[in-house]
Amino acid sequence: xxxxxxxxxxxxxVAPMAGVTDRPFRxxxxxxxxxxxxxxxxxSRRDLWDTLKTSRRANHDGEVEPIAVQxxxxxxxxxxxxxxxxxxxxxxxxxxxxxxxxxxxxxxWAGSALMQDEPLALAIVQAVVAAxxxxxxxxxxxxxxxxxxxxxxxxxxxxAFEDAGVQMIAVHGRTREQGYKGLAEYDTIAAVKAALHIxxxxxxxxxxxxxxxxxxxxxxxDAVMVGRAAQGRPWIFxxxxxxxxxxxxxxxxxxxxxxxxxxxxxxxxxxLYGEFSGVRxxxxxxxxxxxxxxxxxxxxxxxxxxxxxEAQLAAVAHFFDGLEDxxxxxxxxxxxxxxxxPYTQIQERVAx
Numbered sequence: 115x116x117x118x119x120x121x122x123x124x125x126x127x128v129a130p131m132a133g134v135t136d137r138p139f140r141x142x143x144x145x146x147x148x149x150x151x152x153x154x155x156x157x158s159r160r161d162l163w164d165t166l167k168t169s170r171r172a173n174h175d176g177e178v179e180p181i182a183v184q185x186x187x188x189x190x191x192x193x194x195x196x197x198x199x200x201x202x203x204x205x206x207x208x209x210x211x212x213x214x215x216x217x218x219x220x221x222x223w224a225g226s227a228l229m230q231d232e233p234l235a236l237a238i239v240q241a242v243v244a245a246x247x248x249x250x251x252x253x254x255x256x257x258x259x260x261x262x263x264x265x266x267x268x269x270x271x272x273x274a275f276e277d278a279g280v281q282m283i284a285v286h287g288r289t290r291e292q293g294y295k296g297l298a299e300y301d302t303i304a305a306v307k308a309a310l311h312i313x314x315x316x317x318x319x320x321x322x323x324x325x326x327x328x329x330x331x332x333x334x335x336d337a338v339m340v341g342r343a344a345q346g347r348p349w350i351f352x353x354x355x356x357x358x359x360x361x362x363x364x365x366x367x368x369x370x371x372x373x374x375x376x377x378x379x380x381x382x383x384x385x386l387y388g389e390f391s392g393v394r395x396x397x398x399x400x401x402x403x404x405x406x407x408x409x410x411x412x413x414x415x416x417x418x419x420x421x422x423x424e425a426q427l428a429a430v431a432h433f434f435d436g437l438e439d440x441x442x443x444x445x446x447x448x449x450x451x452x453x454x455x456p457y458t459q460i461q462e463r464v465a466x
Contacts (some may be wrong), residue, residue, distance in 0.1 A: 115149075115313050115336045117207055117282050118252030120180040122149040122337070124355040126326070129284075129317055129341030130154060130184045130209070130256065137173050138382035139399070142375065143344060144178045147352030149337075151182070152256075155211045155225075158187025158196035170386060174204045182207040184256070186214065186225060188234070190241035197245045197253075208246050210239060212271075213256040213286050226258045226290035229267060236274050243279035254282040256317075259302040262291040272306045272314075280312065284339050287318035294342075304333040315339045321350075323357030330358070346402025348375070366456040373434035376403055377427060384423045393426050400430060407437065 115122045128135060128143045128151035135143075140151035154171045174181045183205035185196045197208045212235060214225030228235045243253045255275055260266030272283050285306055287298030298318030307314040316335035320326050321343035329338055344350050349367050356364040367375075379399065384392035397417050404410035413433050420426045 117254060124149045125337040125358060126351045126354045127315060127337055127339045128344065129339045131341055134345065136170065136386065137177055138379055138386055141177060141382065142348050142379050143351055146349045147355045150180065152209045153183045155184045155186040155214065156196065156200060158185055158189065158192040160195065172200060172203055173386060180206045182209055184209040184211050186211040190237040193238050194241040194245040197242045201246065201249050201251050206251060208242060208251055208253050210242055210253065210255040213258050229257060229271060230261050232267065232271060235271060236278060239275050239278045239280060247279065252281040253279065255280050256284040258286050258288055258290055260289050262289050266302055268302050269305050269309060273309055276310050276312050282313045282315065284315035284317050300329055300333050303335060307334050313337065317341065323354045323363065326354045327358060346405065368456060369434060369437055373431065376430060380427055380430065389423055393421055393423055396426065404433065
């Protein structure tokens, strides 16, 4: 699959998620098989570009190409300016956010709220494409199926966006009204794919290799985009990619590998956020990894009391090293050392 001149290695992409898909997380997902990852959304408001929050979101130091930055806003001229600003700072692809369902975004008529105002949505796309085209930078867009069940206009907008020069569209199979509730539907995505000539990416509830295969088959989409299922399970990208290529399952990671991946992720995380913010923002990532492991809930509570990077790293290492002892107290205890046991096997025993 191509986005402009960029050729992607496979058909499994990372969905942009505010507060999650920062540079360390994107790097981890790419390392574990994701072909492409988009940044957290960057505001189009010039007065916020110099804030620490925006500067972190626009940090691409050492990032594997292609570097894609998502921008959000409601004014066509400001969005065009934001696109040019981010291209000057290393963005190789600009993605327009018309998919975020968060109230704080939609209350300002940004994100998926733009789907209610089709002329404005199109004007924004035209302005951003015009700003990026002279630099040879492709523009992509992420959207929902519509604003509500009674107003699913993704197909109408997708056609207009393609005509305006957008080079890839990702569709989350829910309306803004749904948020993340209920089940994603894929009929709208299939209709968009059938109508367009540019790549179309399916997003929503893709949480396993089999689900990715089935969604691709049903929608005929060019790729799948994985979001929440990658939280605490970033190796899902290599699992899906391997399954799509071979029809067989990749062996699950060993506990020792999961420990190493998490510790490396934390170190990279601290390098971006520093001591104070780094320890606190890392807690959610740690929580996702351990929530289904023996002793995970108690460890998450303990983690909230730790306020130094060194102590947090030591606590995580100690927790994973102690999994062998915890497993011995569980039904069907493993015979192998914890580090040599598949991570998913321990999760399955918790459910017994």
